[in-house]
Structure formats: structure tokens, C-alpha cells
Amino acid sequence: MGLLKKAINWGIRKSPWILHFNAGACNGCDIETIAALTPRFDLERMGVIQQGSPRHADILVCTGAVTLQTKERLKQIYDQMPEPKFVMAVGTCACSGGIFDGCYCVMGGIDKVIPVDVYIPGCAVRPEALISAVQKLLDTLKRPKKRGEEDAG
Amino acid sequence: MLSALTKILVFPGFLFMSAYGLFLEYLDRKVYARLQHRSGPPWYQPLADFLKLLGKETIIPANANQRMFRILPVISLSAVATAFIYVPVLAKAPSASFEGDLIIVLYLLTIPTVSLFLAGWYSRSVYATIGSVRTLTQMFAYEVPLFMALLAPALIAQTWSVTGMAEFYSQNPLYHLLNIPAFFVALISGQGKLERAPFDLPEAETEIVAGPLVEYSGKLLAIFKMSAVCELVLIASLISAVFLPLMTGNPLLDFLLYLIKTMAVLLFLALLRSAMARLRMDQMIKFCWRILTPIAVVQIIINLVIRGVL
Numbered sequence: 151m152g153l154l155k156k157a158i159n160w161g162i163r164k165s166p167w168i169l170h171f172n173a174g175a176c177n178g179c180d181i182e183t184i185a186a187l188t189p190r191f192d193l194e195r196m197g198v199i200q201q202g203s204p205r206h207a208d209i210l211v212c213t214g215a216v217t218l219q220t221k222e223r224l225k226q227i228y229d230q231m232p233e234p235k236f237v238m239a240v241g242t243c244a245c246s247g248g249i250f251d252g253c254y255c256v257m258g259g260i261d262k263v264i265p266v267d268v269y270i271p272g273c274a275v276r277p278e279a280l281i282s283a284v285q286k287l288l289d290t291l292k293r294p295k296k297r298g299e300e301d302a303g
Numbered sequence: 304m305l306s307a308l309t310k311i312l313v314f315p316g317f318l319f320m321s322a323y324g325l326f327l328e329y330l331d332r333k334v335y336a337r338l339q340h341r342s343g344p345p346w347y348q349p350l351a352d353f354l355k356l357l358g359k360e361t362i363i364p365a366n367a368n369q370r371m372f373r374i375l376p377v378i379s380l381s382a383v384a385t386a387f388i389y390v391p392v393l394a395k396a397p398s399a400s401f402e403g404d405l406i407i408v409l410y411l412l413t414i415p416t417v418s419l420f421l422a423g424w425y426s427r428s429v430y431a432t433i434g435s436v437r438t439l440t441q442m443f444a445y446e447v448p449l450f451m452a453l454l455a456p457a458l459i460a461q462t463w464s465v466t467g468m469a470e471f472y473s474q475n476p477l478y479h480l481l482n483i484p485a486f487f488v489a490l491i492s493g494q495g496k497l498e499r500a501p502f503d504l505p506e507a508e509t510e511i512v513a514g515p516l517v518e519y520s521g522k523l524l525a526i527f528k529m530s531a532v533c534e535l536v537l538i539a540s541l542i543s544a545v546f547l548p549l550m551t552g553n554p555l556l557d558f559l560l561y562l563i564k565t566m567a568v569l570l571f572l573a574l575l576r577s578a579m580a581r582l583r584m585d586q587m588i589k590f591c592w593r594i595l596t597p598i599a600v601v602q603i604i605i606n607l608v609i610r611g612v613l
Contacts, residue, residue, distance in 0.1 A: 158355065158357060161350075161354030161355035162355045164348070164351035165352045165354075165355040190341075192342055194332070194336060195342055195343070195344065197345075197352070201513070205362060205517065205518055206513060206520065208359075232521055233359070234360075
């Protein structure tokens with residue numbers, strides 16, 4: 151049993167499938183996120199594949215400040231993902247609301263709605279920063295205490 | 304009894320098929336990546352994906368049919384595993400073989416497609432339903448040329464058993480030069496059977512999210528993915544047994560030849576996948592019925608004439 155759990159944990163570290171969601175970004179971070187998935191940066195080296203369905207995804211890559219319109223949808227997509235799941239806030243707006251903070255239709259950062267594991271500041275973020283963040287997130291899973299397990303317990 | 308069980312479950316059977324399937328998936332993705340000028344995934348990638356999916360939470364939608372939703376992946380995988388019993392891996396020694404097993408293999412090959420359709424249907428999701436309907440529509444396009452292309456060589460060999468055909472063509476290797484058009488028809492319609500680009504309409508991510516499997520997650524998705532890679536092994540082995548018959552009689556050498564032949568088939572399929580974009584449904588049906596089927600029909604007529612002359 152211990153061995154199987156270890157093997158599954160290894161699998162989770164080696165095969166992060168991502169889902170990209172635009173919560174109200176200006177499209178700058180989205181372009182960079184898509185750029186990170188192109189052959190030039192080749193994220194498949196680390197096992198990253200972009201998935202269409204939230205049910206298949208492990209990491210929710212969110213860009214932009216959350217607007218009142220996308221709040222419910224973001225929550226829904228997060229709930230549709232199976233455990234263990236992780237959320238990455240990509241870009242300054244996703245981290246804190248950025249220049250849109252305080253606007254009448256903006257909730258603020260992604261963490262106002264769903265729990266966030268990794269914050270990547272930048273306007274817009276570079277693909278290198280995104281790749282480094284994915285690697286750091288996966289490295290934290292090696293530690294004995296994991297967020298996914300806390301949530302499940 | 305024990306040796307038969309070992310044959311079915313371990314060596315040329317289920318375990319070998321899954322392990323080889325994972326390897327072929329790696330090879331496919333690696334070749335695909337190299338053709339796009341990138342380095343591609345590491346060798347353990349398909350295994351890591353499979354293990355991860357095993358560890359994920361399995362969500363069953365509230366309005367889906369619970370029992371069907373759970374049972375369909377297993378049916379799909381077991382149909383593929385059953386069909387693999389009749390395909391020769393070691394020379395002249397499939398786990399089971401009888402006159403007419405080609406038909407059994409072809410019919411068992413339909414079950415994964417139908418269970419994919421039912422899986423999407425019972426998910427009760429709009430995307431899944433559209434994907435299912437596409438799966439079934441697509442089946443009407445590639446199924447006929449695939450069956451005809453595989454039956455044409457059987458006419459010359461005068462046997463309906465896969466092993467018998469492989470044996471006949473390895474004794475009379477010149478005859479299989481006749482079947483070259485059917486070989487390409489089988490490869491291309493096999494690509495449709497496997498639902499890979501340019502025939503990946505049911506899974507078209509850019510249009511319908513993930514097709515019939517949109518609601519599947521965790522273990523059930525892992526089994527469906529495993530069944531897909533096993534189907535890849537089955538198609539590659541079937542095509543290489545029927546169209547690329549080269550046997551020496553030495554089991555080890557034959558096994559090596561089997562690996563080389565299936566990898567060559569996969570290489571062609573990977574090339575096809577990376578070279579072409581997704582077709583529209585009407586384009587695919589037109590292509591299959593106007594080009595592939597006539598070639599297969601002509602092949603059958605030629606083979607019948609040659610058989611009459613002989």
C-alpha cells in the first residue's frame with residue numbers, strides 16, 4: 151500500500167495536466183501562458199499537457215482579476231476538478247487585482263474566490279516564470295505534508 | 304490450464320499488451336514532439352499519467368447513469384484484451400486461434416468505440432453527447448474500408464484466421480505485394496478507428512472540450528486511456544500480422560520482428576498525426592467513402608480474380 155501511494159505521488163509530480171482559465175485578464179498573461187505551451191518552450195518535457203475538461207486537469211492556471219461575472223464560473227470550474235488539485239495565479243492582477251483593484255465590477259485577486267497555491271507576479275508574466283512556478287509547485291509535493299492531503303482529510 | 308492463463312494474462316496477453324501500449328504511447332508522443340522540433344516527454348510519461356489518474360478522485364455526475372458510467376471503461380478494456388488473444392505475437396503461437404477469428408477480432412474492435420459512444424451518452428453532458436454522436440458517425444465512415452482492407456488478403460490466403468494468414472504470407476511472401484493498396488487503406492482507416500488526428504473529431508478539444516470522456520475522471524478515465532493505448536497495440540499488431548508477414552520460426556527472432564513491425568506501423572501513424580490537421584466530419588466521410596472504399600473494393604476484386612486464376 152505504501153509503495154502504491156508513493157508511486158501515485160510520483161505520478162502526480164511527473165504528470166501535471168493544466169487547465170487555463172481567463173478570469174478577466176487583459177489577455178496579456180493568456181498570450182504568455184499559451185506561449186509557454188508552444189514547441190519553443192516545450193512544457194511536455196515536464197509532462198504538462200493542456201486539457202479541455204476540468205475533470206481531467208490537475209492544475210488550474212488562472213489569469214486576471216476576478217470580475218463579478220466570472221466569479222461563479224471560476225468557483226464552478228474549481229469544484230468540477232477532482233482532488234488533488236492546485237491553483238496557480240498567473241500575473242499581478244491574478245495575485246492581487248493589480249490595476250483593476252477597487253473597480254466596481256472587480257472582486258480582486260483569485261484568492262478572494264478560491265484557494266491559491268502559487269502566485270506568479272508579472273505584467274505580463276514570462277513563460278520562463280510560469281515554467282519555474284510549475285516546477286516549484288511540483289517540488290513542494292515531495293515534502294511530507296501536502297496540501298492535497300490536508301484538503302482531503 | 305495454468306500456461307493458458309499465463310498466456311492470456313501475462314505474456315502475449317494482457318500485461319504485455321498494457322506495458323507495450325504505454326511504451327508505444329511514449330514512442331508516439333516522442334516522434335510527434337521530434338517532428339515539431341522539441342524534445343518531448345521523458346520515457347516514463349505515459350506510466351506517470353496512468354498512475355496519477357489512478358490516484359485522482361473519481362467524480363460521477365449526479366444525473367449520469369451510475370452503473371453504466373462505472374462499467375463502460377471495463378467493458379472497453381476487456382474487449383480489447385480479448386481481441387488481443389487472437390493476434391500472433393510470437394510466431395504461430397497466439398494464445399488462441401481458430402478458423403474465422405479475424406471476424407471475431409474485427410467485431411471485438413467495435414466494442415471500444417460503442418462503449419465510448421455509450422459513455423458519452425450516459426454522461427448526460429452536452430459536450431459528451433456531441434462527442435458520442437461524432438464517434439458513431441465517424442464509425443460509419445472508417446469501418447467499411449477497414450473491414451474490406453483486412454478481408455482482402457484473407458481471400459488470397461483462403462483462410463479467415465489471423466495466424467493462418469500470417470503463416471500463408473510468410474510462406475508466399477510475393478503475394479503480399481498485391482495487398483499494398485489495402486495496407487495503406489487499413490493504416491489510414493486504422494487511424495480513424497483510433498480516433499487520432501486527422502480523424503480526432505470526437506475528442507476535438509478546441510470545439511467540444513474533450514468529447515465523450517468530458518465527465519470522466521480518476522480511475523475510470525485511467526481505464527479508458529489504457530483501453531485506448533491497448534487498442535493502438537491491437538491495431539498495430541493486427542496490421543503487421545496481416546500485411547507485414549515475415550516469420551522465421553525462431554520465437555525470439557519473431558518477437559523482435561514483431562516489435563520492429565509494430566513500431567514501423569506506429570511510426571507511420573505518428574507521421575500522419577503530426578502532418579495533418581483535423582478534418583471536418585463531412586470531409587472525413589467523403590474521403591472514406593469516395594477514396595478509401597473504392598480502393599478496397601478494387602483490391603477485393605483483384606484478389607478474387609487472382610484467386611480464380613490460381
